[in-house]
Amino acid sequence: MTKSSRRLLGLLIVGALAGAWSYAAYRLWQTSIPDDLKLPHVDISVLVGASGLHRAQHFSLVLDLFGLAGLLLPLVVLALYAKWGHRFMSESAAGPIGTGMLLAMLGIAILWIAMLPSNLGQLWWLRRYGIVKTGYAEMVIGTWFALGSEFLGICLIILIVMGFARLLGDRWWLAGAPVFVAIGLLVTFVQPYMSGLQPLNDHTTLVQAEKRLAKREGVAAVPLKVENVGGLTTAPNAEAMGLGPSRRIGLWSTILDGRFSEPELEVVVAHELAHHKHNDLWKGLGWYALFVFPIAYLIARVTRRRGGMAVPLAVPLFLFAWVGLSTAILPIDNAFSRRLEAEADWTALQATNDPQAARALFVSFVRATNENPNPPFWDPILFGSHPTEAQRIGMVDAWQARNGG
């Protein structure tokens, strides 16, 4: 085979892979929300009051500043660590992989130290608004100990990456990326068993409503469970968890504390059921798989200048590249997540047929979380995994207009 025909073949393979990638991304991007749906303007101040809106805007602005610090500080700290982190190699008597593990753990440890003031500031702000109940010492000690599980996670990642790099050289990403997807699959599957979910007692009407809603949505009923978070936060939440036999709906104890009416809770349950109906956890894994391959490839390219991932010298740069690329795709990740959430809202409206309850729920969310219902344009791009409350209420209005409610 001549050089030019090899090049042509390479281009064809890359083109075919890019085409397959684009097609998969397009399919995952599609939702059942009508394409021509236009969200009307919603005057939030009428719903939550001018003072409530002002309070939410003030709260969210400062929280966004802490959020920006949380995005930028790791990049700065890990950039510096990428430059000088190799000096910590002298602290190791282990082999290459053991030394790589140490460098990765120390990178995360330094990041924890650097982020501590910002995290304490954020905690102060959340406590000031009564959203979080955690104490300062509790937070510092708790996050220090939580580093233990982060260290274990990063050691596993380094073991996989460096292990394959020592076997396959710069092509480690071809074997490493599928392993990361498999780990993501495993974590998603076991998450319900690791979350300390409790049986849902004293809410028999909600359990019955869930069965009814599941029938309407055409999905098998999923066990309803409670996550006891009352000692940590006042924020209400619920989540769809698990895959196949491990599927659950976890309702935070804060959403069951009497602030939300039974019809509002039914909307919440219908929303989480919709995630299971549309296989959103599988879609999330698919989305992750789409990005993990190119990210792993780019990391392999970037770390070549430090000798590749087979040597511990490259580990600080690996951390920086990993966090940098993950931050770079954050806007598209958030956009994908918002589409899935919007679709779940739409399906919940179809299933409950109760726009009043949905509207009341979203207004209650603004009061309970103090989040700005109509934030500046960049806020959802960087932090918005869900549509804004204004958009959610707008969807209720749009649904009502279509269905004559």
Add this chain to the structure above:
Amino acid sequence: MNEHPVTLHVMDDLRRSRLTVFFRFLLTIPHLIWLELWAVVVMVVFIPNWLVALVTGRPAKPFQRFNAAYLRYTTTVFSYLFLIANPFPGFTGEPGSYPIELEVPLTPEKQHRLKTFFRLLLVYPAIAVAGVLLYVTYFVTFLAWWAALITGRMPRGFRDLGANAIRYIEQGYAYLFLVTGSYPCASPYVGMELGSPVAVAAAPVVAEAPTAVEAPAAAEEHAAAEAPEAPPET
């Protein structure tokens, strides 16, 4: 005086990295998990090894080497956890890779069959002493953690006390796992070498260094100058 088949060699220079000291417990977690997995295999190996030792009068050679590697590894992990050494240890128990090293006989020695038969009972007093020493080590490590965090150095007394505790515990393990027939020795003068590496013949340090008991500080200074860091594994 200094005779026990299982001997701890201390070549540490007392320097400590404040960053790794602050996170020492967390940094050791991957090792503790690996240690647990390894310990399961050691337990499984114990039964056939015990039977071999009962029948032939000495343990099987492959098991001896396996147990020796395990003992060396536990020594490095405990040394790191209890701040007795500074560098992050390797995961294989490779000899010559760490400033705190356990010298373990690789050739199985002849052992009394009756003592082998009752080994699990005979080891009980040593386990009790080791348990007490472990609690003392926890307390000393707590104090040493603050000292090392503030000064960047490990107080020598704390280091030596911790090293002695580890030495006794490892001798207990070695006795339990049939690596040696010698009972652990409570005396701090037996089975402990300060400032001398395992490969005695190859190291001029030993020839020049006074005995650890007479002048440990001088031995330490020498060790610090000659062997501040263990060479990394390849």
